Amino acid sequence: MTAAAAASVLITTACAGAGGGGGDAGDGKSGGSINVLMVANPQMTDIQELTADTFTKDTGIKVNFTVLPENELRDKVTQDVASQAGQYDLATVGAYETQLWQKNGWLHELSSYTDADSEYDADDLLKPVAESLSGEDGKLYALPFYGESSFLMYRKDIFEEKGLTMPEKPTWDEVADLAAKADGAEPGMKGICLRGLPGWGEMFAPLTTVVNTFGGTWFTKDWQAQVNSPEFTEAVEFYTTLVKEHGEPGAAQAGFTECLNALSQGKVAMWYDATSAAGSLEDEASSKVVGKIGYAYAPVKETEYSGWLWSWNWAMPKTTKNADAAAKFALWATSKKYEETVGEKLGWARVPNGKRASTYEIPEYKEASGDFGQLTLESIENADPVNPGTQERPTVGIQYVTIPEFADLGTKVSQSISGVFTGKTTVKEALDEGQKAAEEVAAQQK
Template sequence: MKLRALILGVCSASAFAFAAHAEAITIATVNNGDMIRMQKLADDFTKKNPDIQLNWVTLEENVLRERVTTDIATKGGQYDIVTIGNYEVPIWAKQDWLLALDKLGPDYDVDDLLPAIRGGLTVDGKLYAAPFYGESAMIMYRTDLFEKAGLKMPEKPSWDFIGDAARKITDRAAGINGICLRGKAGWGENMALLTAMDNSFGGRWFDEKWQPQFDQPEWKKTMDFYVKLMKDAGPEGASSNGFNENLTLFQQGKCGMWIDATVAASFVSDPKNSKVADKVGYAIFPDENTDNHGNWLWSWNLAIPASSQKADAAEKFIAWATSKEYTELVASKQGWAAAPPGTRTSLYKNPEYLKAAPFAEPTLAAMTAADITKPSVKPVPYTGGQFVAIPEFQGLGTTVGQLFSAALAGQSSVDDALAAAQAASVREMTRAGYIK
């Protein structure tokens, strides 16, 4: 017994010593469902890489952006992996804030990444982030409520149709709001929706000379339509609702329609978490006689800050989390419908995924329809869909988002919000040197 105890003690001490020498990497990520799932499945990675320990920092979207931007701009070195969008990647790579991913391994299959997604993460021929999931935006709607109201969703719905339908299916007594749309302030929250919406109305953020366009008819029409629609058919407190809040409302059966990121489809159609899973239809993002369906194209990606001292371990984790093997792991644990969407061509050729995910083809169609090189029907000096791909947009977009969220909450008029947005934009673009 003494010998056995001695052996066990030696083994325990060795294990403790090994754990103490394991390289710890810190991962900053957003509190979206797919990322929460990744954390739960990360034991698969640590079992294969016992010399690497994972520390997670999981934050709400706006907070994540603020903290990661501050850390990476100051070379703080707090994070070894950051979760960022295709807005940040090319801007930060050009400022040497990110490390190129050139050690993903021979089995990673970079060529399988969807061209539009890969292109947005590539600078000078090098990949600076790996996509965890990709998305466009589309309409998710309750087929039972449409049938009850005698409505049929058109193949290419207009905003006028969406407004009329939302009002018809609203039933306040039953707790059903005709439509849920983002209202929470933030360049990647309400301004993602409203920028895409304005694009679909034929508007733009800036003209060819970088003059802000909030004093033009398209933004006026967009904001009047949005605020009135949400007053007539939206939920209470809509100015505080972002992606996650609206997802919960839809899953609970409290939204007749929801226009948002395509990635939400796997969650609204999940019978374990959604009360309306068997009653969801999908349609392309609306337009207003412009044939511009929002041009929303986004990916959440994993990247390594240049300040990280543990780049090799970080790249190993990124290769695992964004691989085809990870997709298969998710499928084996939670079914193919839960697989991270919008990043790999092979997923949309997989018959098991196509069979399990009724939203697969609408998602791919929405992503294919997006053209971020031409966000507006009018000429513009920038790229981007639901964002403007310039460094100043992060701060300016949030400022404008706060003004528009206040208008939705009734704290200001639409006209006052637009005037303030115009003034703030002119001031910032002049300060930054865009306006001469």
């Protein structure tokens, strides 16, 4: 199924499949197995490593993981959930999908499970994250594995050597100037890494926050498309020029994973991206820059803050026949106990943070996250999904528009902008083409 077809399926309200009971692990106590689909981020690699000797050992429930890169994951999970195929018992999804799919009746509510677990403590979940996963009925339709905003990461040692100073709250103009001065600080080192890989959740995660703070928006409150507006254009011109002049080589193939590798291996001096990346940068097992990274608020231009709000969450399709077993895994994976397991076995810097207030009170975690923990929490708390820019929006959402069609629209426009990095097109041509697609979407909303 193509992304366009998937988006089309999402628009149509489907009948919910049968959920709960009936499977070989239906009661969550008698062993059996569940099928889990998840994104290939470092935190997911950790849980895959830990599950057999902890969760499966304690419950007898075998977990069959399917792990995919972000863009592939989005296509796969959309196919399965929207078509009611029922191949997976749990999947990692964002707040974007959670809001749309719970309204269609495609997801199992999970509040009944959290309420029944005396140790879970759902009230400990950070309010902005929990609210983004709740339906109008107040129930949770996904449980957060980790939450994130976005911030700027930079090499403190390189800045000191070059006599550069990073402001606590930098502007994008200041970042561009610093990137130019840090470019070439070491052989082969570039000034900054910014995602150029096409995808609404890849390139446009950071780029839409740039659009917001430059005064742009995808749509006005009354659904007027703004993709080739002066503000949107200025933001994209700035972003693509910065990458072409001082960014990573092969930008059109660089997403979250590639930029993480670039900074952790000493190939770039700065990176603007997810706060959740900090744990990997401070992990001696995979990073060459442990202790050398500084952290600053997401860069701004016309707004006070510009960080995004996102979480990767465990959602249960109603089609599962192993609801109790799947819920048992989701509860464990998002629990205080799991955070302790990660800290003790893998290191406290690798704890999947950004979802629980109590995480930031753990002494070992506070020490391990000294340079980024509190800034992560403050960035999440200052993220404003209702008013992320300089004008009112038609939906709630910072780095996305909460309508089914946005996944396809954002991906199409990002594919056009990717051509700017390779010289195949100009920003004006890419955004004029994107404007036409956005106007078609706007007409449907009106």
